Amino acid sequence: MDWEVVIGLETHVELATKTKIFCSCTTAFGGAPNTHCCPVCTGMPGTLPVMNKKVLEYATKASLALNCEVTRYCKFDRKNYFYPDLPKAYQISQLYLPIGRNGRVPITVGSEEKVIRIHELHMEEDAGKLVHDNWIDQTRADYNRCGVPLIEIVTEPDFRSADEVIAYLEKLRSTLEYLGVSDCKMQEGSLRCDVNLSVRPMGSVDFGTRTEMKNLNSFKAIARAIRYEARRQQELIEMDHRQVVQETRRWDDNKDASFSMRSKENAQDYRYFPEPDIPPMELSEEYLAQLKASLPEMAEVKKARYMKDFGLPEYDAGLLTGTKALADFFEETVTLGAPPKEVSNWMMAELLRTLKEKSMEPKDMLFAPETLAAIIKLVAEGKLNRNTASKVFSAVFDDNADPMAYVKEHGLEQISDTGLVESTVASILAANASQVEEYRGGKQKVFGFLVGQCMRALKGKADPKVVNEVLRKQLNG
Amino acid sequence: MSLLDLTALELGRAIKRGEVSVPEATQAALEAIQAKNAENNAFITVLNDRAMEQAAEIQKKISAGELTGPLAGVPLAIKDNICTKGVKTSCASKILGDFQPPYDATLTEKINAAGGVVLGKLNMDEFAMGSTSETSFYGPTKNPWDLGRVPGGSSGGAAAAVAARECWYAIGSDTGGSIRQPASYCGVTGIKPTYGTVSRYGLIAYASSLDQIGPLARTAEDCAAVLDAIQGKDPRDGTSLDVPCGHLLEGLTGDLTGMKIGIPTDCFGDGLDSQVSEKVLAAAQVLKARGAQVEQCSLPIMEYVVPTYYIIAAAEASSNLSRFDGVKYGWRAEGYEDLTDLYNKTRTEGFGAEVKRRILLGTFVLSTGYYDAYYKKALQVKAVIKQAFDAAFQKYDLLLMPVAPTTAPRLGESLSNPLQMYLSDIYTVSVNLAGLPGISIPCGLDSKGMPVGAQLIGPALGEQKVLNAARAFQLDTDYHKLVPTIKGGDR
Numbered sequence: 025m026d027w028e029v030v031i032g033l034e035t036h037v038e039l040a041t042k043t044k045i046f047c048s049c050t051t052a053f054g055g056a057p058n059t060h061c062c063p064v065c066t067g068m069p070g071t072l073p074v075m076n077k078k079v080l081e082y083a084t085k086a087s088l089a090l091n092c093e094v095t096r097y098c099k100f101d102r103k104n105y106f107y108p109d110l111p112k113a114y115q116i117s118q119l120y121l122p123i124g125r126n127g128r129v130p131i132t133v134g135s136e137e138k139v140i141r142i143h144e145l146h147m148e149e150d151a152g153k154l155v156h157d158n159w160i161d162q163t164r165a166d167y168n169r170c171g172v173p174l175i176e177i178v179t180e181p182d183f184r185s186a187d188e189v190i191a192y193l194e195k196l197r198s199t200l201e202y203l204g205v206s207d208c209k210m211q212e213g214s215l216r217c218d219v220n221l222s223v224r225p226m227g228s229v230d231f232g233t234r235t236e237m238k239n240l241n242s243f244k245a246i247a248r249a250i251r252y253e254a255r256r257q258q259e260l261i262e263m264d265h266r267q268v269v270q271e272t273r274r275w276d277d278n279k280d281a282s283f284s285m286r287s288k289e290n291a292q293d294y295r296y297f298p299e300p301d302i303p304p305m306e307l308s309e310e311y312l313a314q315l316k317a318s319l320p321e322m323a324e325v326k327k328a329r330y331m332k333d334f335g336l337p338e339y340d341a342g343l344l345t346g347t348k349a350l351a352d353f354f355e356e357t358v359t360l361g362a363p364p365k366e367v368s369n370w371m372m373a374e375l376l377r378t379l380k381e382k383s384m385e386p387k388d389m390l391f392a393p394e395t396l397a398a399i400i401k402l403v404a405e406g407k408l409n410r411n412t413a414s415k416v417f418s419a420v421f422d423d424n425a426d427p428m429a430y431v432k433e434h435g436l437e438q439i440s441d442t443g444l445v446e447s448t449v450a451s452i453l454a455a456n457a458s459q460v461e462e463y464r465g466g467k468q469k470v471f472g473f474l475v476g477q478c479m480r481a482l483k484g485k486a487d488p489k490v491v492n493e494v495l496r497k498q499l500n501g
Numbered sequence: 502m503s504l505l506d507l508t509a510l511e512l513g514r515a516i517k518r519g520e521v522s523v524p525e526a527t528q529a530a531l532e533a534i535q536a537k538n539a540e541n542n543a544f545i546t547v548l549n550d551r552a553m554e555q556a557a558e559i560q561k562k563i564s565a566g567e568l569t570g571p572l573a574g575v576p577l578a579i580k581d582n583i584c585t586k587g588v589k590t591s592c593a594s595k596i597l598g599d600f601q602p603p604y605d606a607t608l609t610e611k612i613n614a615a616g617g618v619v620l621g622k623l624n625m626d627e628f629a630m631g632s633t634s635e636t637s638f639y640g641p642t643k644n645p646w647d648l649g650r651v652p653g654g655s656s657g658g659a660a661a662a663v664a665a666r667e668c669w670y671a672i673g674s675d676t677g678g679s680i681r682q683p684a685s686y687c688g689v690t691g692i693k694p695t696y697g698t699v700s701r702y703g704l705i706a707y708a709s710s711l712d713q714i715g716p717l718a719r720t721a722e723d724c725a726a727v728l729d730a731i732q733g734k735d736p737r738d739g740t741s742l743d744v745p746c747g748h749l750l751e752g753l754t755g756d757l758t759g760m761k762i763g764i765p766t767d768c769f770g771d772g773l774d775s776q777v778s779e780k781v782l783a784a785a786q787v788l789k790a791r792g793a794q795v796e797q798c799s800l801p802i803m804e805y806v807v808p809t810y811y812i813i814a815a816a817e818a819s820s821n822l823s824r825f826d827g828v829k830y831g832w833r834a835e836g837y838e839d840l841t842d843l844y845n846k847t848r849t850e851g852f853g854a855e856v857k858r859r860i861l862l863g864t865f866v867l868s869t870g871y872y873d874a875y876y877k878k879a880l881q882v883k884a885v886i887k888q889a890f891d892a893a894f895q896k897y898d899l900l901l902m903p904v905a906p907t908t909a910p911r912l913g914e915s916l917s918n919p920l921q922m923y924l925s926d927i928y929t930v931s932v933n934l935a936g937l938p939g940i941s942i943p944c945g946l947d948s949k950g951m952p953v954g955a956q957l958i959g960p961a962l963g964e965q966k967v968l969n970a971a972r973a974f975q976l977d978t979d980y981h982k983l984v985p986t987i988k989g990g991d992r
């Protein structure tokens with residue numbers, strides 16, 4: 025039997041506000057335990073939450089960018105449960121009136137286009153972190169993360185494959201980065217994703233029983249977990265003739281398998297009710313209009329513009345605009361006067377390859393647009409040949425060193441003295457008389473050999489075009 | 502006449518004139534507490550040394566002309582559910598242990614800024630849940646008028662301390678009548694202000710949407726002065742209102758000309774003690790004599806108010822009190838096996854019976870399958886109650902009704918029948934549900950010699966009207982000046 029996988033996603037994204045959602049503590053990642061907190065975010069008796077307006081602004085922007093209907097009269101609710109990382113024993117979240125609803129996110133997988141529907145987008149506070157110390161057999165609570173603002177984006181069960189999920193997450197990440205509302209760093213937990221998955225016979229309209237998978241820490245892990253869970257459910261039904269149990273499962277990336285955490289029967293009753301400490305928020309049309317007008321140019325629009333204005337191929341434009349940091353880098357380099365096509369070529373070849381080799385995110389690199397512009401300029405002015413320039417790029421990338429200084433220090437400047445090229449070519453021709461004979465006898469291949477000899481003698485610092493020209497002239501002359 | 506017989510404003514003036522020093526007044530109050538606390542148990546914590554130090558500092562500032570407010574130097578006491586930095590704040594519960602908050606409530610800061618000398622922290626029902634101050638982990642407070650009777654609750658310590666002349670005024674909190682009802686039982690004046698006008702930052706929450714801090718004092722004038730000092734927008738409380746506050750004291754007149762006062766007949770039916778009814782209706786005649794138009798009216802909500810209140814208050818309480826889990830501060834049970842056991846043991850041993858009853862009730866009404874039938878319905882009824890008041894205030898400036906159906910019951914009488922105790926909140930809870938200002942003023946003694954209170958309720962932000970009427974009443978009556986002659990607990 026053919027099976028269809030049905031997936032819905034719940035994605036938690038930390039907002040990049042400077043301060044927490046209900047107090048003025050910093051949201052900075054890390055820090056010594058319990059140094060980024062105060063009586064409010066640790067839920068001390070008598071303290072009260074006060075809404076950070078920036079959070080509302082960011083969540084509203086995200087709702088708008090994901091094509092959601094924005095709730096004009098929006099409220100918080102309390103989600104009650106006991107756990108030591110939740111000092112108030114309730115999380116301030118939104119159940120009844122989330123800020124965004126009924127959104128749409130278009131994605132492209134291969135040549136297929138598809139729209140993923142957003143069920144809702146709501147604001148909430150993050151919980152702290154428990155650290156178990158095996159050495160002393162104690163669990164300790166770190167409340168630094170308590171009150172860091174989150175948005176949770178819940179999709180409809182619209183995905184049919186891991187590829188669609190990844191395409192959506194990449195789109196989501198790019199959108200939120202473009203908005204500047206989150207840095208979406210999975211490794212720091214600022215983008216976390218739970219996967220709801222069920223399988224059903226192909227063609228069936230009813231949904232199967234779903235499981236929810238947690239602890240997915242990278243896009244790769246998400247893709248692997250989806251494949252694993254789909255296969256597990258199919259085998260359960262087909263081979264064991266058993267039913268899928270509705271439960272929450274924990275993905276273990278090291279074991280490449282998921283394990284049951286708790287079943288639906290043990291699910292908690294969160295006893296949601298409207299948060300009495302925070303008055304409802306009314307969003308005026310004026311406020312929304314202002315936010316709409318402030319939305320930056322998004323990836324798709326940018327991509328079209330790069331193709332139209334700079335004549336970039338679709339593939340290149342897509343890659344460059346896929347990450348805000350790359351697009352920003354591209355535009356800044358172009359603003360510095362470098363030809364757009366040249367910048368694109370450098371980024372598509374050297375920059376992306378280097379990032380991949382170093383497993384680095386574009387936003388984490390030190391390498392600056394000024395540096396690339398300088399390298400491009402050195403090539404254009406004939407001070408550096410293109411091959412040497414690649415080497416210079418690699419050499420200065422890590423520390424964003426000054427390329428000209430590097431060129432001078434290592435004596436890599438291109439030989440612009442035609443006399444030296446001419447005399448070198450002449451001596452090479454003299455030393456390789458038999459090859460010269462062969463060439464003149466019609467064996468064109470030998471030309472490449474002679475170019476190589478000349479370039480080696482010139483220590484690679486000559487402009488290959490000039491060497492070609494001089495060589496041809498002397499051979500033919 | 503003893504210093505302690507002065508009103509807060511009289512003492513403030515005497516201090517300003519240099520007739521009394523702040524340390525003298527503080528010393529007198531500490532001695533009174535020393536003499537009386539053993540019998541009435543109004544205080545959980547008495548700050549002897551700290552109060553004297555504070556008194557000396559405040560005296561310096563007053564002498565230097567840095568503190569000039571009408572309450573500068575006047576000692577007071579604060580209910581033990583309001584945070585005082587470095588001073589034990591227990592909510593009269595075992596579960597908070599010796600919790601000393603590392604921060605002051607906004608109220609505490611404002612009292613400090615007004616030059617108040619804090620004598621100590623006042624007894625109360627555990628987490629402000631109760632109408633008698635008997636549910637305190639620190640033992641019941643007793644009514645200074647009759648030590649065999651309760652002072653009311655939950656701000657029983659506050660009412661008893663003011664009535665027994667242990668301080669000049671006290672700060673309480675009122676979620677369903679917790680200022681007004683003990684004020685009524687103890688023969689003092691207590692006002693619950695409009696919701697949102699006094700910051701709740703640092704008030705340990707019982708029911709967040711209903712809790713409001715307010716004063717208990719000898720006179721309406723004193724209450725006005727305290728409100729002037731403590732009302733106002735607070736950026737640390739999102740529910741605090743951005744409205745003009747202050748100037749209540751200077752706005753006080755005894756003139757009621759043209760004021761229309763409604764007496765809801767719905768509040769004078771079954772269950773109301775006839776002597777209480779008589780005294781409250783007699784109070785109406787006093788107000789009439791001072792120029793008010795008084796007439797009967799209808800407030801057809803009374804049968805809904807108690808169930809609505811107990812659903813909303815218990816629901817919020819069940820959530821607010823979840824943070825007391827033994828993990829972070831306060832008391833933790835010993836000998837637990839795992840996390841769930843730690844929670845269970847700590848909360849089983851740390852909370853008293855009434856608090857547990859309300860947590861269970863609140864947890865039930867919020868649970869899946871019951872939310873719509875109880876909590877959601879209660880919110881809808883709350884809106885209806887508010888509308889009924891709005892309609893009444895279209896016609897009347899104020900409403901006059903009893904505070905409680907009876908005078909103070911004997912110790913032990915109420916806790917044996919919690920449902921009966923809940924029903925006795927009928928005249929006070931609607932004011933919290935509608936977020937309105939309400940004052941309790943002494944209007945006589947019953948045949949047992951126990952004080953009776955009359956309640957004046959105003960529209961939202963109508964504090965000036967409420968206080969004016971109370972002030973007018975007190976200009977023509979002496980009930981607020983009656984001093985309890987302590988009787989034993991033998992009746």
